[in-house]
Amino acid sequence: MFEKSIKELAEGLRQGEFSSQELTKAYLDRIDQYNGNLNAYITVAHEQALADARAADEKIAAGPANIWTGIPFAHKDIFCTEGLLTSCGSKMLSNFVPPYDATVATNFKQAGAVCLGKANMDEFAMGGSNENSFYGPAINPWSTDTSLVPGGSSGGSAVAVAARLAPAATGTDTGGSIRQPAAFCGLTGLKPTYGRVSRYGMVAFASSLDQGGPMARSAEDAAAMLQVMAGYDAKDSTSVKQAVPNYSMHLNQDLKGLRIGLPVEYFNKHLNAAMQKVLEDAIKLFEARGAVCKEISLPHTELAVPAYYVIAPAEASANLSRFDGVRYGYRCDDPQDLMDMYMRSRSEGFGTEVKRRIMVGAYALSAGYYDAYYRKAQQVRRLIKNDFMTAFETVDVILGPTTPSPAFGLGEKGDDPVQMYLEDIYTISANLAGLPALSAPAGTIDGLPVGMQLIGNYFDEARLLAIAHQFQAETNWHTQAPKTELTGL
Amino acid sequence: MKWETVIGLEVHVQLATKSKIFSGSSTTFGAEPNTQANAVDLALPGTLPVPNEQAFRYATMFGLAIDAKINRRSVFERKNYFYPDLPKGYQTTQLDAPIVGSGIVQIQLSNGRTKDIRIHHAHLEEDAGKSLHEDYHGMSGIDLNRAGTPLIEIVSEPDMHTAEEAVEFAKALHSIVTSLGICDGQMSQGSMRFDVNISVRPEGSDTLGTRTETKNLNSFRFMERAIALEVERQIDLIEDGGRVIQETRLYDGEKDTARSMRSKEEANDYRYFPCPDLLPVVLDDSFIDAARAAMPELPKDRKNRFIDNLGLNDYDAGILAASAELSALFESANKVADNAKLCANWVIGELSARLNSDNVNLEDKGFTGDMLGLLVLRIKDGTVSSSGARRVFDILWEGEHADVDAIIETQGLKQVSDTGALEAIVDEVLASMTAQITQYREADDKKRKKLMGGFMGPLMKASKGQGNPKLFNEILQKKLNG
Numbered sequence: 001m002f003e004k005s006i007k008e009l010a011e012g013l014r015q016g017e018f019s020s021q022e023l024t025k026a027y028l029d030r031i032d033q034y035n036g037n038l039n040a041y042i043t044v045a046h047e048q049a050l051a052d053a054r055a056a057d058e059k060i061a062a063g064p065a066n067i068w069t070g071i072p073f074a075h076k077d078i079f080c081t082e083g084l085l086t087s088c089g090s091k092m093l094s095n096f097v098p099p100y101d102a103t104v105a106t107n108f109k110q111a112g113a114v115c116l117g118k119a120n121m122d123e124f125a126m127g128g129s130n131e132n133s134f135y136g137p138a139i140n141p142w143s144t145d146t147s148l149v150p151g152g153s154s155g156g157s158a159v160a161v162a163a164r165l166a167p168a169a170t171g172t173d174t175g176g177s178i179r180q181p182a183a184f185c186g187l188t189g190l191k192p193t194y195g196r197v198s199r200y201g202m203v204a205f206a207s208s209l210d211q212g213g214p215m216a217r218s219a220e221d222a223a224a225m226l227q228v229m230a231g232y233d234a235k236d237s238t239s240v241k242q243a244v245p246n247y248s249m250h251l252n253q254d255l256k257g258l259r260i261g262l263p264v265e266y267f268n269k270h271l272n273a274a275m276q277k278v279l280e281d282a283i284k285l286f287e288a289r290g291a292v293c294k295e296i297s298l299p300h301t302e303l304a305v306p307a308y309y310v311i312a313p314a315e316a317s318a319n320l321s322r323f324d325g326v327r328y329g330y331r332c333d334d335p336q337d338l339m340d341m342y343m344r345s346r347s348e349g350f351g352t353e354v355k356r357r358i359m360v361g362a363y364a365l366s367a368g369y370y371d372a373y374y375r376k377a378q379q380v381r382r383l384i385k386n387d388f389m390t391a392f393e394t395v396d397v398i399l400g401p402t403t404p405s406p407a408f409g410l411g412e413k414g415d416d417p418v419q420m421y422l423e424d425i426y427t428i429s430a431n432l433a434g435l436p437a438l439s440a441p442a443g444t445i446d447g448l449p450v451g452m453q454l455i456g457n458y459f460d461e462a463r464l465l466a467i468a469h470q471f472q473a474e475t476n477w478h479t480q481a482p483k484t485e486l487t488g489l
Numbered sequence: 490m491k492w493e494t495v496i497g498l499e500v501h502v503q504l505a506t507k508s509k510i511f512s513g514s515s516t517t518f519g520a521e522p523n524t525q526a527n528a529v530d531l532a533l534p535g536t537l538p539v540p541n542e543q544a545f546r547y548a549t550m551f552g553l554a555i556d557a558k559i560n561r562r563s564v565f566e567r568k569n570y571f572y573p574d575l576p577k578g579y580q581t582t583q584l585d586a587p588i589v590g591s592g593i594v595q596i597q598l599s600n601g602r603t604k605d606i607r608i609h610h611a612h613l614e615e616d617a618g619k620s621l622h623e624d625y626h627g628m629s630g631i632d633l634n635r636a637g638t639p640l641i642e643i644v645s646e647p648d649m650h651t652a653e654e655a656v657e658f659a660k661a662l663h664s665i666v667t668s669l670g671i672c673d674g675q676m677s678q679g680s681m682r683f684d685v686n687i688s689v690r691p692e693g694s695d696t697l698g699t700r701t702e703t704k705n706l707n708s709f710r711f712m713e714r715a716i717a718l719e720v721e722r723q724i725d726l727i728e729d730g731g732r733v734i735q736e737t738r739l740y741d742g743e744k745d746t747a748r749s750m751r752s753k754e755e756a757n758d759y760r761y762f763p764c765p766d767l768l769p770v771v772l773d774d775s776f777i778d779a780a781r782a783a784m785p786e787l788p789k790d791r792k793n794r795f796i797d798n799l800g801l802n803d804y805d806a807g808i809l810a811a812s813a814e815l816s817a818l819f820e821s822a823n824k825v826a827d828n829a830k831l832c833a834n835w836v837i838g839e840l841s842a843r844l845n846s847d848n849v850n851l852e853d854k855g856f857t858g859d860m861l862g863l864l865v866l867r868i869k870d871g872t873v874s875s876s877g878a879r880r881v882f883d884i885l886w887e888g889e890h891a892d893v894d895a896i897i898e899t900q901g902l903k904q905v906s907d908t909g910a911l912e913a914i915v916d917e918v919l920a921s922m923t924a925q926i927t928q929y930r931e932a933d934d935k936k937r938k939k940l941m942g943g944f945m946g947p948l949m950k951a952s953k954g955q956g957n958p959k960l961f962n963e964i965l966q967k968k969l970n971g
Contacts, residue, residue, distance in 0.1 A: 202535050207765035326576075327576065367758045
């Protein structure tokens with residue numbers, strides 16, 4: 001049951017093989033048993049999930065229902081869920097129960113899906129290891145001797161899906177936060193085009209970069225998830241009015257003649273040899289299917305990380321100003337006056353990395369530094385976007401690694417933020433350009449999963465999913481489960 | 490030394506949209522605290538702003554009214570600072586790309602001259618909430634009903650040199666925005682708030698002195714007082730060897746004093762940057778054309794029409810045209826009476842005086858243009874005298890009665906214009922005034938005119954005030970000169 005795809009689960013429910021209540025109960029039992037090891041969930045919604053499952057069973061019995069009706073899943077704890085704690089991995093929101101649903105949460109509810117709970121994450125989505133969570137790190141289920149990070153910030157979502165504590169989970173990606181944990185945990189994760197998925201009710205980190213997307217065990221499942229998540233939303237002025245294709249229908253589109261770009265800036269002397277081998281194997285497979293690979297250049301690639309670490313903190317410094325202890329969230333004990341309340345509520349409510357980024361961002365925007373940092377970073381952002389636009393004149397998709405290496409050890413990079421930021425070197429460009437990008441399992445290094453990344457042109461999610469799906473039809477990297485003590489699989 | 494004052498204004502105008510600039514909450518004034526604040530206004534996590542098209546339409550109308558360039562592409566920025574009544578920790582406003590570019594507002598001065606005040610730009614932004622410092626025992630209450638109310642901030646050039654000019658400019662803006670219907674103009678409710686930048690310099694100097702900003706003046710009278718106080722303070726300071734420091738000041742209308750709020754050194758670094766939650770707003774020609782077509786008549790156009798079509802003089806036309814309400818009343822009165830000058834006199838004189846002395850709004854009174862028109866018509870056709878008409882006006886104004894003719898009848902204010910009856914009264918009165926008649930007949934022309942008044946009094950008395958004075962005069966002339 002825990003290896004079934006979304007489509008197979010939906011069929012099982014319709015055939016009466018199992019009910020949504022049984023399915024949900026089975027997942028809740030696994031969560032109760034293994035979440036202690038893995039810390040994938042911050043909140044488990046036992047009662048609500050079972051109630052929703054009961055309603056779904058009635059709906060299915062009554063007649064045709066959405067493919068998602070009765071299917072359990074997990075939300076990253078960044079999506080506001082009415083009546084259910086939404087902490088964003090922070091002490092600041094450790095008491096915040098939203099009176100409304102994020103649009104993405106509403107979409108899943110309307111489809112009849114059953115939310116199992118809220119997945120762990122780096123505080124305010126800032127981090128690449130899930131070590132910045134107020135609730136402690138989630139643990140990569142592939143860990144054996146030493147504990148490995150699952151990646152981040154959507155670490156809890158990745159762990160939940162990889163450890164079979166949820167069939168699928170939502171994530172968000174500002175600089176790689178879906179793709180990197182997907183790669184570390186052996187999952188398929190997609191960051192859609194900026195504006196494809198509504199950001200309403202998704203706690204903001206960096207508004208011009210944030211995008212919600214699916215984390216699943218296959219491209220097919222990811223397609224089913226994106227179908228629910230994507231679409232224009234009047235509540236989000238940056239969401240785009242563009243028809244949503246039927247992603248599942250496009251999964252088998254012919255790859256013959258597909259032009260794949262291989263950036264010289266990715267395939268260079270810095271690329272890990274084992275990673276290079278994994279990618280070369282994938283390339284061979286695509287060529288065998290009639291794809292044409294071609295070297296391309298994205299000349300401003302090396303500027304992506306520095307530009308990102310100006311723009312994202314700058315936006316975050318303003319986005320996180322609302323957490324002031326006045327209206328909701330954490331407020332310090334016994335404030336002496338207004339300034340004391342602001343200072344202590346924010347010093348005590350935010351973790352180290354969040355405070356670091358607020359300070360960096362405020363600095364980059366301050367008088368006398370704006371031109372040198374923020375404006376310059378925006379110029380770099382345009383150059384990076386132009387690089388991609390030039391590349392897409394001659395290729396359909398760009399292939400490269402998702403991460404420099406497989407999952408690293410817990411605490412290994414904790415002392416050096418810059419080392420941690422360099423983890424995002426391959427993923428950040430797609431956020432700066434607003435392009436869709438997908439990570440799919442493409443092999444292992446030392447027994448640990450690694451991903452290949454596919455970057456597409458705007459609104460070309462269907463093509464990315466199709467390429468990954470057909471890769472998965474001929475490989476079994478994506479079906480491998482972490483058979484470790486942590487998961488009992 | 491003689492000093493020249495230099496004044497520039499920043500004016501916040503609340504737009505009369507039904508809902509807020511970035512959320513669907515109502516903007517109605519005076520509701521229970523926080524009953525008009527939704528998740529967006531409270532800045533709950535994950536909520537996003539959605540621009541209100543009507544606010545852009547209103548701002549566009551204002552821009553067109555002052556002959557300004559409408560910027561096709563305007564950008565919202567975040568102005569970052571912490572304050573409890575600023576829920577997001579930043580105000581969404583416009584900086585480098587405001588919706589309205591430079592324009593001109595003409596003001597009318599008491600010496601009969603007009604002057605052009607240049608507008609630097611006007612931009613759209615959201616209002617903050619209110620902090621309530623009383624009744625909470627060492628704490629403050631926050632009311633976010635006002636948070637997110639759309640504002641246009643109008644920034645003038647430093648083109649004013651006296652309090653009168655500044656106040657006239659403020660009044661002209663009030664007149665424009667209320668005529669357009671884009672603001673209710675209720676200054677006591679904060680619908681229009683004025684920040685005044687003031688500096689002084691030796692007369693003839695062409696460099697500006699250090700300015701101060703006096704914030705949040707919400708009446709014309711306070712503005713006039715605050716300017717007078719600040720100009721005096723700056724001149725005294727400089728003449729005593731001191732120096733003006735750049736600061737923000739607060740004027741207390743109750744005590745008629747002002748104090749420093751913060752100096753430039755304490756000023757925030759607002760760390761402006763383009764708001765990533767809002768795309769640049771692009772207005773196309775059809776939007777601007779539709780806004781133009783929806784614009785009611787502007788005060789300046791109305792003034793010209795009153796002069797050209799109705800023959801009013803420049804002064805009367807200017808005063809009437811400045812108020813959409815008075816203009817409407819005047820025009821409906823004139824439709825009935827067909828005597829623009831007399832209707833204008835009544836509106837500018839008696840009616841305006843009563844509005845001021847009673848401190849009421851016209852819309853709260855039942856007084857209509859039709860009533861005034863009929864009254865003027867009855868003056869014109871001789872039914873009622875001017876003094877009788879004032880009595881009729883009082884009754885109409887107090888709402889005791891609404892029918893002009895009925896009031897004239899029941900109050901016995903109808904003039905007697907029957908020449909036979911009037912002649913009989915004249916004969917009777919003259920019979921008892923033989924000495925005066927002799928005196929009159931012996932006098933020269935100049936003296937005769939004076940003596941006429943001596944007969945009119947007794948005549949009016951004999952007719953119980955109802956005789957038509959004009960006819961009395963004619964009959965009298967005939968009899969005496971006859």
